[in-house]
Amino acid sequence: MTALVGIIANPASGKDIRRLVAHGSVFSNNEKINIITRVLRGLDALGIRHVLAMPDSFGLAVRAYENAGVSLRMTLLDMAVTNTSQDSTQAARMMVNAGVKCIVTLGGDGTNRAVAKGCGSVPLVPVSTGTNNVFPKMVEGTLAGFAAAVVSLEVEGVRESAIRPVPRLEILREGKLTDIALVDTVVYDERFVASRAIWDTSKICTVILPRVRTGTIGASSIAGNLPEAHLHNEHGAWLEVALGGDAIYSVLAPIAPGLMASVPIQSVRWLSMGEEGTVACSPAILALDGEREVPIVSGEKIRVRLSQEGPNVVDIGAALRAASQAGLFVSIN
Amino acid sequence: MGLSKETLLNLYDTMVKIRTFEERVGEMYYEGKLPAFDIAAGPIPGEMHLYSGQEAVATGVCANLQPDDPVTSTHRAHGHLIAKGEDLKKMMAEIFGKETGLSHGKGGHMHLFDPNLHFGCGGIVGGGIPQAVGAALAIKKRGEDRVAVSFFGDGAANIGAFHESLNLASIWRLPVVFVVEDNLYAISVPKSASTAVRSNAERGAAYGIPAVQVDGQDVLAVYEAAKEAIDRARRGEGPSLIEAVCYRFRGHFEGDPELYLAKGEKDKWKERDPINILGSQLKAQGLLTDAEAEAIQAKMTDLVAEAEAFARESPYPAPEEALEHLFA
């Protein structure tokens, strides 16, 4: 059976307002094409014969395939392009149905959140081409291609050593799951989605994290930079920001690229799997993984739950170690 | 952002005002031209490029401007000038070629000028971009906190003037905001066939100019980005570029057969009508009722009707006035 790999590249990532309000880099689509070219060459070199790709209005995957000069076959998914995040979700669903073993994503946290809504248990190799990148990593495309190939070929030991489930936050409206977040959920004192990004810490009421990690950027860094963060690697967190004068302390956090703020904390609650809470402030906007998404009208009750139903993610280093141990890179002369 | 109810309703008002003006001009344009279309006939002769569908861009940007902030615009300028605060009567009279118009009938629909609003536009693609750079240069030389804005289309971003202007604005760190209205087509040629990058934000970045892409159908998204860009410029932090992705609801010009559009494409975009997007957001937040929306529409219909009556009743300029205004 052929090992099928999926590629989902978001043509819109890396261009939002954080270029104006912070110092986010503009990620050009021609650079994304270069990265996909390298992913394809990595996949091809390790013997992947067939790739499924998401279509988009600029033709990222098609142009990369034209550049790559590879012998593998690439098929574009037969789907209508809407130029919204629904494209990524839809593509992930179709790839799962087609039986892909792994999906390489190019985008930021928002892109991966959209993919996670559709990818089920198929592992992701997230390559960063967005702004606030906590979920995807800055990684060389060639190696991302290698890792995706290794996972898809089901090289011995790779499943155990290199595929990690990650937790997610689930947004519940009247008990119903309506949305998810992979990195953070912020209750933002605004009423409109507008330009989506969040950067004004004076408007952050609440920060909820599926897991606590130091060394991130964006609202998630507020919890990651607390002194006790290292004790809570297995936990999520629920922080209430002190909007009045009742802060227990303030945390210096990089809230957007090049944009720092000292955020006064009123309370911290460490979350275990399955725990949930109610959003206290309304009207407001829920920002999911850095983007304003869900307006909460006055008096509406929204609950947020920590769950282990997040996507599986490939640890690229571990996957490549498993492959080298299995002799994948060696040929007998 | 934290916009007041008054500001939000002003945005709504302005978009409805532009749409009402444009749709009425669109109706009147065909007077006297049919049944066999004659472009030279009727009360509004010549080409006609209307702004319907793109209201959020002009509105979201100009809501952050003062009357003395210079704006350069394009062949599709009505929306920008209305958003800048122009008197509809003088605009309409100019479009009718009347003596009471902004330019006494000399300019017409594509050439609207108002020094009081520091506004100019023209029919040559890309022509306004370097002029906005020049306006910003004047502002900087005088040490003022004004800001220049240039509106232009995605088609204009392929002309040399765009590239030279971005470079100049960047090296001189000028208070100018470039607003690319990406309505996906240069007349009939789709952006994908004409432009080597997907987003002109990438080109801004290539010249060292902070550049963003926003949803041009969402006036609040445009407003927010424009506010940041304009504030930056006023603070002396230099140029910015905003690419607003939007759509022409009436084609390139009146009479455009639009054979180049994909089936159903325009209907899909009309589902994202910028007036409806803001309207439903305001209604969801309890800031606007259906009755209030109707009252706003009625008010704008009246304003446009007054402008129309003024234009129709105004005299034409005397023919020999053609020889005036050549030199200052």
Add this chain to the structure above:
Amino acid sequence: MAGERLLTTQKAIAEAIAQEMERDDRVFVMGEDIGAYGGIFGATDGLLAKFGPERIMDTPISEMGFIGAAVGAATEGMRPIAELMFVDFFGAAMDQIYNHMAKIHYMSGGRVKVPMVLMTAIGGSYSDAAQHSQSLYALFAHTPGIKIVIPSSPYDAKGLMIQAIRDDSPVMYFFHKGVLGLGWMTPNPRATGVVPEEPYTIPFGQADVKREGSDLTILTVALMVHRSLDAAEQLAEEGINAEVIDLRTLVPLDRETIVNSVKKTHRVVVVDEDYKSFGMSGELAAIVAEDALDYLDAPPKRLAVPDVPIPYSRPLEQYVIPTVDRIVAAARELVSG
């Protein structure tokens, strides 16, 4: 006339290009909206379907780029046709036109050829105002090195276009919007005429005497040929016989026909939709003065745009662009004075 086929000027241009493209695979077309749209003025109508996007190339709004590219392709042996949508848009490409297209052949001592056609729309009288209504042929005729072609009829449009494509020098081909027979312009019966189906050429430098007369000579081009013919009909009713000469090409210019006509009629009026000063009307008046001064019974008259931009408002525009009435008045004055 049985079997004689009628075409509009616009269709005659498109047919000429199509026939040359079939005959010579070096010919291709570049311009804005010339593909699926068929050209804003229809000069490439139907060509995309016939020849495909490799030879009918829609361009970005990059006039300097694609007109310069036409120059480069021509020097490498292709025979490109570039369309500048409105002549008013020349500014963005002027360096390529004025300093390169026009001069490369001369600067190379005749060793490099630039066999290209730059076609463009001219003219007003439909309220398109200052930046979309100019004629400007004199501006291009002024610089040495560009042949200047201005057809006024469907027959001439086809023959002159084929001649232009086959010419080894750069040719600018100006089609007036009012002579094309477009369905959306003011109806003009003279925009439709008999056009043979087979390819044919009309040599440059041969003016066409559209109407013979004995009392005065009207020298003109483009839409003003039509207005002059209308004027001549009115004048004939008053007993004034006007000779109407369509110059057809300004470079090369048919001096002989001009001078012979003036020697016959002793009076001349130039009717010109371009600006008055330093332009076609002054040049023609000077030629008449140089070669036929002794034959003149009156100083030459000039009807042209009176050195202002084209205004938008209808009464203003009608005041500056020569009309039939003003041509009649000028002729009357010339003959009676």
